[in-house]
Amino acid sequence: MEIKQVVPEELLTSNAHELEPGQAELIGYAKSTEDVSDFMKKANEADKKVITIGAHTGLTGATYPHEGEWFLSLAEMTDIISLDKETLTLNVQAGVTLAQIRQYLADTPYFYAPDPGEKSATIGGTVGTNAGGMRAIKYGVTRDNVRGYDVVLANGDIIHAGSLNQKNSSGYDLKDLFIGSEGTLGVITELQLKLRTRPRYERSMLVGFEKLDDLAPTVYEILNSPVEPVALELLEKNSVGYAEDYLQVKMPKQEGAAFLLLTLNSNDEKALNRELDEVRSIVNSAGALNIRDIDEKEAKLVWNIRDHILTGIYAAATTKMYDPVVPTRYVPDLIIQSKKYADEMGISSAFFGHAGDGNIHICVLQEDYEDVQWKKMLVEYEQKLYPFIAELGGLPSAEHGIGLEKKEYLSHFYSKEYMNTLKAIKKALDPKNVLNPNRIFDL
Amino acid sequence: MEIKQVVPEELLTSNAHELEPGQAELIGYAKSTEDVSDFMKKANEADKKVITIGAHTGLTGATYPHEGEWFLSLAEMTDIISLDKETLTLNVQAGVTLAQIRQYLADTPYFYAPDPGEKSATIGGTVGTNAGGMRAIKYGVTRDNVRGYDVVLANGDIIHAGSLNQKNSSGYDLKDLFIGSEGTLGVITELQLKLRTRPRYERSMLVGFEKLDDLAPTVYEILNSPVEPVALELLEKNSVGYAEDYLQVKMPKQEGAAFLLLTLNSNDEKALNRELDEVRSIVNSAGALNIRDIDEKEAKLVWNIRDHILTGIYAAATTKMYDPVVPTRYVPDLIIQSKKYADEMGISSAFFGHAGDGNIHICVLQEDYEDVQWKKMLVEYEQKLYPFIAELGGLPSAEHGIGLEKKEYLSHFYSKEYMNTLKAIKKALDPKNVLNPNRIFDL
Numbered sequence: 001m002e003i004k005q006v007v008p009e010e011l012l013t014s015n016a017h018e019l020e021p022g023q024a025e026l027i028g029y030a031k032s033t034e035d036v037s038d039f040m041k042k043a044n045e046a047d048k049k050v051i052t053i054g055a056h057t058g059l060t061g062a063t064y065p066h067e068g069e070w071f072l073s074l075a076e077m078t079d080i081i082s083l084d085k086e087t088l089t090l091n092v093q094a095g096v097t098l099a100q101i102r103q104y105l106a107d108t109p110y111f112y113a114p115d116p117g118e119k120s121a122t123i124g125g126t127v128g129t130n131a132g133g134m135r136a137i138k139y140g141v142t143r144d145n146v147r148g149y150d151v152v153l154a155n156g157d158i159i160h161a162g163s164l165n166q167k168n169s170s171g172y173d174l175k176d177l178f179i180g181s182e183g184t185l186g187v188i189t190e191l192q193l194k195l196r197t198r199p200r201y202e203r204s205m206l207v208g209f210e211k212l213d214d215l216a217p218t219v220y221e222i223l224n225s226p227v228e229p230v231a232l233e234l235l236e237k238n239s240v241g242y243a244e245d246y247l248q249v250k251m252p253k254q255e256g257a258a259f260l261l262l263t264l265n266s267n268d269e270k271a272l273n274r275e276l277d278e279v280r281s282i283v284n285s286a287g288a289l290n291i292r293d294i295d296e297k298e299a300k301l302v303w304n305i306r307d308h309i310l311t312g313i314y315a316a317a318t319t320k321m322y323d324p325v326v327p328t329r330y331v332p333d334l335i336i337q338s339k340k341y342a343d344e345m346g347i348s349s350a351f352f353g354h355a356g357d358g359n360i361h362i363c364v365l366q367e368d369y370e371d372v373q374w375k376k377m378l379v380e381y382e383q384k385l386y387p388f389i390a391e392l393g394g395l396p397s398a399e400h401g402i403g404l405e406k407k408e409y410l411s412h413f414y415s416k417e418y419m420n421t422l423k424a425i426k427k428a429l430d431p432k433n434v435l436n437p438n439r440i441f442d443l
Numbered sequence: 444m445e446i447k448q449v450v451p452e453e454l455l456t457s458n459a460h461e462l463e464p465g466q467a468e469l470i471g472y473a474k475s476t477e478d479v480s481d482f483m484k485k486a487n488e489a490d491k492k493v494i495t496i497g498a499h500t501g502l503t504g505a506t507y508p509h510e511g512e513w514f515l516s517l518a519e520m521t522d523i524i525s526l527d528k529e530t531l532t533l534n535v536q537a538g539v540t541l542a543q544i545r546q547y548l549a550d551t552p553y554f555y556a557p558d559p560g561e562k563s564a565t566i567g568g569t570v571g572t573n574a575g576g577m578r579a580i581k582y583g584v585t586r587d588n589v590r591g592y593d594v595v596l597a598n599g600d601i602i603h604a605g606s607l608n609q610k611n612s613s614g615y616d617l618k619d620l621f622i623g624s625e626g627t628l629g630v631i632t633e634l635q636l637k638l639r640t641r642p643r644y645e646r647s648m649l650v651g652f653e654k655l656d657d658l659a660p661t662v663y664e665i666l667n668s669p670v671e672p673v674a675l676e677l678l679e680k681n682s683v684g685y686a687e688d689y690l691q692v693k694m695p696k697q698e699g700a701a702f703l704l705l706t707l708n709s710n711d712e713k714a715l716n717r718e719l720d721e722v723r724s725i726v727n728s729a730g731a732l733n734i735r736d737i738d739e740k741e742a743k744l745v746w747n748i749r750d751h752i753l754t755g756i757y758a759a760a761t762t763k764m765y766d767p768v769v770p771t772r773y774v775p776d777l778i779i780q781s782k783k784y785a786d787e788m789g790i791s792s793a794f795f796g797h798a799g800d801g802n803i804h805i806c807v808l809q810e811d812y813e814d815v816q817w818k819k820m821l822v823e824y825e826q827k828l829y830p831f832i833a834e835l836g837g838l839p840s841a842e843h844g845i846g847l848e849k850k851e852y853l854s855h856f857y858s859k860e861y862m863n864t865l866k867a868i869k870k871a872l873d874p875k876n877v878l879n880p881n882r883i884f885d886l
Contacts, residue, residue, distance in 0.1 A: 086772045132610040141610055157860040164770040166800040167575040167584055167841035169623055170849075170856065171883055172865050176619035180612055197669065226640065226710040267669040271714035327607040329529045357609040398610035406613075413613065417600040421872065422615050428871030429864065440614055 001035040003028045007071055011053060016061035016405045024051065024065035029076045033150050033158055033189040039072055040187070040434070041156035049437050052183045054095055054122030058129070059321065060403025062182055062439050074124050077189065080104050087164050088195040089147055094124030094188050101193075110195040113139035115231075116399065117307045124188055130180030132399035134231040134306070137223075137356040138265075141399070143179045145194045151178050151186040154430035164192065177425070182401045183436045185429045199265040201272050202230070204299040205279070208256030208289045212236060212339070212351065215258040216332030218286040219355040222262075223328055225282060227275045232356030233261040233306055234335075239352040239363070242312030243305045251305050252298050255289040260355070261302060309352050310361070318366040320378055324389045325359040325398035333392060338362050341384045345377060359398035386412045402440045410441065444478040446471045450514055454496060459504035459848045467494065467508035472519045476593050476601055476632040482515055483630070483877070484599035492880050495626045497538060497565030501572070502764065503846025505625055505882050517567050520632065523547050530607050531638040532590055537567030537631050544636075553638040556582035558674075559842065560750045567631055573623030575842035577674040577749070580666075580799040584842070586622045588637045594621050594629040597873035607635065620868070625844045626879045628872045642708040644715050645673070647742040648722070651699030651732045655679060655782070655794065658701040659775030661729040662798040665705075666771055668725060670718045675799030676704040676749055677778075682795040682806070685755030686748045694748050695741050698732040703798070704745060752795050753804070761809040763821055767832045768802040768841035776835060781805050784827045788820060802841035829855045845883045853884065 005026050012021040025048070030036045043050045049069045056063060065071060077095035084091070088110060092101065099119040101112050116126055116133035125131075127149070132141045139145065148162025162175035178186050209215035212234075219232060237257045244250055262279060266272035280291055294302060313319050326334045335351055342349040342364055353361040364381060366374045386396060390412040397406060410419065423443060426433075433443055448469050455464040468491070473479045486493045492512045499506060508514060520538035527534070531553060535544065542562040544555050559569055559576035568574075570592070575584040582588065591605025605618035621629050652658040655677075662675060680700045687693055705722060709715035723734055737745060756762050769777045778794055785792040785807055796804040807824060809817045829839060833855040840849060853862065866886060869876075876886055 087770055129612045130610075130616075131612070136610060143616070153860070153864070157863075159858060159861045159864060161861075163838060164836055165768045165838050165841070166771070167573075167579060167768045167797075167802045168838055169572045169574070169766075169840040169842050169844045170838040171845060171853065172624050172628075172868055173573075173586070173619045173622065174861070174864060176616045177868075179616065181615050185615075200669075226643075266714075268711070268714045268717060271709075271711045274711060323612075325608045325610045327530055328609070354610075359610045393607055395606060395608050395611055395613040397612040398608070399612050401612045402614060410614065415602060417596070418602045418604075418617070420600075421596070421602060421617060424871040425615055425620075425868060428867040 001028055001030050001039065011056055011063070011071065012065065014061040014064040015057070015059050016064070016403070022065040023067045024069050024071045027071035027073055029073045030189070031076055033152060036072065036152040036187050036189050037156045037158050040152055040154065043070055043434060044155060044432065050434055051436055052187050054125040055097060055120050057118045057121045058125060058403065059400045060397075060405040062401060062403030062436065064404060072187065074122065074187070074189070081190070083108070088197070089164060090193040090195050091190070092123055092193060093190055095122050097122055098126065105195070109197050111198050112193050113145050113196055114142045117310055119307065123191060123193070127179055127188055127191065128181070128183045129399060129401035132354065132357065132359055134233060134354060136354060137232060138228055138230045139196070143176060146175070146179060147192040147194050148175060149178070149188045149191040151188045153186050154432065154434045162192065182403065182439050184426060184439050185435065187435070200267045201269045202263060202265040203272060203276060204261065204263045204294050204302065205276070206252065206254050206292045206294055206302060207260040207262065207283045208254040208292075209258045209260070209287070210256050210289060212258040212335055213332070214287050215260055216335050218260065218283055218288070219331055220329055221282050221286060222279060223356060225278060227264070227278050229262055229356060230265050231261070231263040232354070234351065234353055234355035234360070235259040235261055235306065235309070236351045239309050239313070239350040240305060242316050242350070243308040246312035246315050247305065247308055249301060249305065251302060252292060252294060254292055261306060263299070313350060313363055319363050322362040322385065323359065323398050323400045324362070324394050324396055325357070326389060326392045326394035328356070328358040330392040330394065331355055331358055331360060334360055334389065334394070337388055338385055341381060345381060347377065347381065358394070382409065404439060407439070407441055444471055444473050444482065454499055454506070454514065455508065457504040457507040458500070458502050459507070459846070465508040466510045467512050467514045470514035470516055472516045473632070474519055476595060479515065479595040479630050479632050480599045480601050483595055483597065486513055486877060487598060487875065491877075493877055494879055495630050497568040498540060498563050500561050500564045501568060501846065502843045503848040505844060505846030505879065507847060515630065517565065517630070517632070524633070526551070531640070532607060533636040533638050534633070535566055535636060536633055538565050540565055541569065548638070552640050554641050555636050556588050556639055557585045560753055562750065566634060566636070570622055570631055570634065571624070571626045572842060572844035575797065575800065575802060577676060577797060579797060580675060581671055581673045582639070586619060589618070589622060590635040590637050591618060592621070592631045592634040594631045596629045597875065597877045605635065625846065625882050627869060627882050628878065630878070643710045644712045645706060645708040646715060646719060647704065647706045647737050647745065648719070649695065649697050649735045649737055649745060650703040650705065650726050651697040651735075652701045652703070652730070653699050653732060655701040655778055656775070657730050658703055659778055661703065661726055661731070662774055663772055664725050664729060665722060666799060668721060670707070670721050672705055672799060673708050674704070674706040675797070677794065677796055677798035677803070678702040678704055678749065678752070679794045682752050682756070682793045683748060685759050685793070686751040689755035689758050690748065690751055692744060692748065694745060695735060695737060697735055704749060706742070756793060756806055762806050765805040765828065766802065766841050766843045767805070767837050767839055768800070769832060769835045769837035771799070771801040773835040773837065774798055774801055774803060777803055777832065777837070780831055781828055784824060788824060790820065790824065801837070825852065847882060850882070850884055
């Protein structure tokens, strides 16, 4: 494998927007599981810490390197190895991007269900954070769509976790332990992804509401009906504006300041139509201003806008984004209260996200505040926001991870004994604290 | 909590049918999480091993006590605490049985999806083995239907794992680590179970085939169609006979020696009818002798027969049962080959199980063989069976666990490095090896 002493500058920055560029001693570009294993053994011998990195799209500062640390890049492990049609399994290397998977499957009857907004993320990165995305209500999160993988442990040992079996009572569930562990327990190198057959029919609608407060309770009513949406996204008009400006396109006209973007699918067209009728009746009685059925072409446009809201906001303004999750019945409370906190502090905010599974993205915008003052304001905001989320029974991160950025807030959510259990597992699997050290928690 | 020095004799035996009665020093009957925590602290002080036990329905010898060990019974923790209709969550103590949950929910629109055959098992036991049952194809296994729980660790600490949130990227997935760990990492005391709204329509059919070899490939064809069955069970005629004798009932008449019992459900009656037509067309072209649509009353009878096959076999003959799982495309191979091994050794066998998810129950019957010879024959059979299952990419246990009975065969399935990882986790969470020691593996 290629090892470079000069690390590309862009990898030294953090998408968490809070830190000066970091410093790494070198970067290794792995091409195979064996490369990763060799690299880990070398790092152990040299007593070095290893920070794994893929497409550098993480949002929590998890790949930010500290002096003397080594970077292990999986960005060149981009092979799509095979498609097994019998078990509907796609075998890929960890550096393959979501966009690459989508393109590869475009001409097949199959799809990989998880659909995070950032399509340039690697599959390895999304497995590291157990990314969720748009289709989690119907198809689950990344965890539910990974059958197995090869993972290199901190000492360089290689194991395979998971299998193509649908039941398992044969020892501890290692597969789910590494997923969402943010690379702190091992380096996942090659994966077996679960595919599904694309349903024959898919329909979307865009529903306008006068304001966010009107829209929020509707989500809960749809979820408690027999209808099972694929996606149920919440979009504020001003959030949409950032994506429109960025992409230089316009969303199909819709009344109101808050929108619900809803997709349903089925193999049975008549059954799908009946479900759409049921949704129309729910949103009508909930006071929707307008219901717009959008055709395939429009749906593509609207979903592309949805996928670019964050990119748009980031391009337009220095923004801090949060990705909490709450039990779905508390989605209205979360939105109303977190907006209120921001308003009270004179901070502009924008909301969008996966209303259907309780995962709302809260963006607060720096605008004219000076850096020093803004940092203080963020701390003040977070010290209100996180305890409130904990009170609702929510969690600080639904899909981006804890990384460096949120670890100080975990104590609002987990007891000392819980944190000790997490730490005991880290120490057991990485006793020398080599892999992504001090991410999620400090030892 | 009540502690008795005299342990009920029936708890000292093992359902694995292989051991003389064991010996336990005492038994504690917990009523609460705090009781369990106190008991664990006492056991630590006294330097004793603790074997947790529920309804004593386990099939792997996992609760078999060795001299000087303490029993911790959760069989008296039988409170159904609350039903939360907003999040569709049922809060129960770990000693509640599956039958009790079913009865409690009978008059509500809700159901708990996992459906293992043995309804007298406690929910705690089924979580310990990540039990699967009949409905796993559509609704997943126990793991997928538990939102969270309180668990007492080996040192007596109490933590809560899981939550009511639908996404989580906030630290390691502790929830899935304890599920399926057979009580070796902690004692789960109180659980939040995921409920679902019962679909409006449900239909079953019973399909007859001339022989098992004809039936097996059909399963795979149904699974690869757009139809999504709730249950897809395989029944051999002779297996059914044991349940009929035990229950003193008769199954609705059906031609052939091997049956497929299939249930579909939906909220949309017309869509359901179209799915049933699709199934009929698949099984017809696969050479079914006869397709019998069974009404609600008949379905109840047939499912009751299905639930009692194992009880029937156990009542009629000394039997060793296996619960392997293979990727579904290998179901035919597994059945044909494991029957062949038995035939070649002059052993009678019976097959039934969850064909839809690759989990087949293989029963071999002692009949006239002497105990000593039979034990040797079983070892010989297992030394053929397990490597073959491993070759197919299968696992030794789909839903009953490893316990004491199967641990020697794990090495066919997992590498040394994999086993070391399991052991490292056990040592991290239970450093004194107090909880269910030497289950799954020896330290």
